[in-house]
Amino acid sequence: MKFDELDDKMRVFETAHDLCVLPGLHMVARLDGRGFTRLTKEVHRFEAPFDARFRDLMLATAEHLMTDCGFNVVYGYIQSDEISLLFALGENGFGRKLRKLHSVLSGEASAKFSLLLGAMAVFDCRVSQLPTAGHVVDYYRWRNEDAHRNALNAHGYWLLRKQGKSVGEATAALSGLSVAEKNELLFQNGVNFNDLPLWQKRGAGLYWEEFDRPAENPRTGEQVVARRRRVRRDLELPMKDDYSSFLDRLLTRT
Numbered sequence: 397m398k399f400d401e402l403d404d405k406m407r408v409f410e411t412a413h414d415l416c417v418l419p420g421l422h423m424v425a426r427l428d429g430r431g432f433t434r435l436t437k438e439v440h441r442f443e444a445p446f447d448a449r450f451r452d453l454m455l456a457t458a459e460h461l462m463t464d465c466g467f468n469v470v471y472g473y474i475q476s477d478e479i480s481l482l483f484a485l486g487e488n489g490f491g492r493k494l495r496k497l498h499s500v501l502s503g504e505a506s507a508k509f510s511l512l513l514g515a516m517a518v519f520d521c522r523v524s525q526l527p528t529a530g531h532v533v534d535y536y537r538w539r540n541e542d543a544h545r546n547a548l549n550a551h552g553y554w555l556l557r558k559q560g561k562s563v564g565e566a567t568a569a570l571s572g573l574s575v576a577e578k579n580e581l582l583f584q585n586g587v588n589f590n591d592l593p594l595w596q597k598r599g600a601g602l603y604w605e606e607f608d609r610p611a612e613n614p615r616t617g618e619q620v621v622a623r624r625r626r627v628r629r630d631l632e633l634p635m636k637d638d639y640s641s642f643l644d645r646l647l648t649r650t
């Protein structure tokens with residue numbers, strides 16, 4: 397059998413079940429660290445519950461996905477060990493094939509984070525296919541609220557752990573407590589949850605901004621101003637309805 401015939405015969409087994417995101421659908425990829433609780437709390441001993449060093453590793457990984465991987469990404473969002481990327485509506489990389497998006501994004505994120513950390517780290521990836529801009533806003537509001545809930549639980553849990561309680565005791569002590577009761581637990585122990593940094597409670601965002609940079613015309617030597625783009629890292633995202641408005645503005649650029 398000639399190579400071309402063999403190639404056609406076997407390639408169908410790779411591609412017969414390819415799924416592609418339909419044109420006109422918004423794509424949001426979510427990457428999650430695999431086994432990051434052990435990685436950050438046992439292997440590398442990052443400060444609990446939040447460590448600015450780990451945050452910066454996540455930001456750098458998200459920025460790499462936005463700038464160095466060939467995709468048109470409008471917005472990146474990080475919280476805890478997850479990254480959510482909003483692609484431009486017209487993004488057509490790899491023909492929008494899900495298997496390629498999943499493998500490339502998870503591979504790039506794993507490689508970048510591992511290089512920054514100096515040890516192996518692994519991300520998985522899933523892509524949400526969202527029919528309207530409103531669903532995109534809802535998606536990011538969902539992750540934003542999840543960040544807030546997780547932050548409250550994490551601060552309560554690690555407060556109790558640092559007081560000497562075991563994993564089971566700390567978990568049991570928080571079980572069934574209301575949001576108000578968790579806030580009160582922290583307050584009684586000298587922690588005002590409202591005063592904690594916003595990036596801990598609401599995550600952080602990355603998005604493109606334009607800026608002016610002094611330059612020189614190479615032909616004339618004239619001093620000019622060049623308009624450039626860069627990724628801005630925002631550690632104080634707006635909250636609630638203001639966050640929705642912020643997302644609406646980003647979506648108008650897609």
